[in-house]
Amino acid sequence: MGAVAGPEIERLVQLLARLPGLGPRSARRAALHLIKKREALMMPLASAMQVALDKVQVCKTCGNIDTQNPCTVCTDPKRDDAIIVVVADVADLWALERANATQGRYHVLGATLSPLDGVGPQDLTIDALVARAHDSRVHEIILALNATVDGQTTAHYITDLLQDANVKVTRLAHGVPVGGELDYLDEGTLSAAMRQRTLF
Amino acid sequence: MGAVAGPEIERLVQLLARLPGLGPRSARRAALHLIKKREALMMPLASAMQVALDKVQVCKTCGNIDTQNPCTVCTDPKRDDAIIVVVADVADLWALERANATQGRYHVLGATLSPLDGVGPQDLTIDALVARAHDSRVHEIILALNATVDGQTTAHYITDLLQDANVKVTRLAHGVPVGGELDYLDEGTLSAAMRQRTLF
Incomplete structure (x- = not known):
């Protein structure tokens, strides 16, 4: 060649x-x-x-990638200051925005904890998240992390650190994907979907 | 977004x-x-x-894409002037070169004839090929075209035009792909491979 x-x-x-x-x-x-x-x-x-x-720059507040700093989401006055949605990666933030899934603000961790890959708490923007969570305007931290071992380890780690902050810590629901067929779902998802069933 | x-x-x-x-x-x-x-x-x-x-430019001789014009293949003195390998696209030329499949020179048609898509002879560099085939140094034209209807139509069309030129017109062999399993091959390929069998 x-x-x-x-x-x-x-x-x-x-x-x-x-x-x-x-x-x-x-x-x-x-x-x-x-x-x-x-x-x-x-x-x-x-x-x-x-x-x-x-x-293009990295938003100094939330870690989003944008052509303005702070980013469009952080400066948008219509967004709800009471909610911070925690994501591992900017791609997750973009996915939630495409889905129009929240009116809250974001916090990008940069990765999930992964002892096997040598990713520890110091590699994530966890300190900045804890500081933001202590802002009196913030009432809820939504952990929108992958439903993987690393994602859930990270969620537990952050939840522990936020004990002292006056915030409610929530996570995404598990369940049947929209359009998904039960037949193809794993047992963990099926039993979670059953436990977290909602009124029709 | x-x-x-x-x-x-x-x-x-x-x-x-x-x-x-x-x-x-x-x-x-x-x-x-x-x-x-x-x-x-x-x-x-x-x-x-x-x-x-x-x-990057298009080679004025063969239609290859290169940073020099005529291209590296056309100017290489070690290449065999007697052979012109006709391909539809530069990607095919590159594939043959990666395979080190020939010492000949090339001619890129730009496409294959496709009446349904409105691609006629005037859209291909067929005139230039016929002119090159009349060069007395050229003895063989190898039609390395896709084994599709359009590819074979183009091969027949070119073969007809080259009747007057003093060249042998050949095409790639049909057969079992290296590493291929008979079970997965179509009947056309299998019977071609059988007809064109070679001594072991």
């Missing part, structure tokens, strides 16, 4: 292959597509990346 | 989603990954794209 298409194209392929969702083969297809759609795609994408490089 | 992360990030997501292999959801993950790996990935990728924009 290097000898055929030149090192510049090979470098483009290698960098594209480091994007999540693209492997070596699809990165090659993507590079070729970019080269073919030079005006329609490669030029706008290169400049969109430059704009992002120039403007 | 637009309201959460800013129009600049949304634009980056939309452009990434137009790459083959990335859907709307994986484009969002890719954008986030780029933003997080600002120095390690987004900056090098933006500059690799700029380099590609500045340098």
Whole structure:
């Protein structure tokens, strides 16, 4: 390849292959597509990346990624100051926003505790969360963490630290996904859905 | 989303989603990954794209994409002038090169004939191929086209046009893919593999 298409194209392929969702083969297809759609795609994408490089920052309040700092959610006066939704990652924040799931504000931990991967409390923005939880306007901390071992370990750890804060600590419900078929669900989800059943 | 992360990030997501292999959801993950790996990935990728924009050209001889024109294959003195391998797309050329499948030169058609999609002979570089085939150094034209209806239609069309040229026209063998299991192969491939069997 290097000898055929030149090192510049090979470098483009290698960098594209480091994007999540693209492997070596699809990165090659993507590079070729970019080269073919030079005006329609490669030029706008290169400049969109430059704009992002120039403007995107991490919100100093919540850890969201935005072109303003503090971010759009933190500065939105219509948001509810009483609620802080704790997420592991910005991707989770975006997912909750797409679902229009909350009017609260957010706090991005940056990761979940993972002793096996060497991720400890000092690697997460837990201190900042505890400080925010002591603000008298805050009444509820919603732990919107993955229903995995690491996610739940993190949830327990944070709950312990928030004992002294005057806040209610809640977590997302377990249950049947909308559109999900019972037949394909694991036993843990099914029994949780049964225990947490609601009036019809 | 637009309201959460800013129009600049949304634009980056939309452009990434137009790459083959990335859907709307994986484009969002890719954008986030780029933003997080600002120095390690987004900056090098933006500059690799700029380099590609500045340098990459279509080879005027064969239609390959390269940073030099004529391309590396066309200018390589070790390549065999007697053989031209005809491919539909640059991606096919790259695949053959990765496989080290030929020492010949190439000719990129740009597409295959497809009456249903409105792709006719005038949309392909067939005239240039016929001209090249009349060069007295050329002895064989290998049609390395997809084993699809469109690919084979194109192969027949080109074979007819090359009747007057003093060249042997060949095509890729049909057969069992290396590592392939007979059980999963279609009947057409199996009977072709049987007809074109070789001595062990």
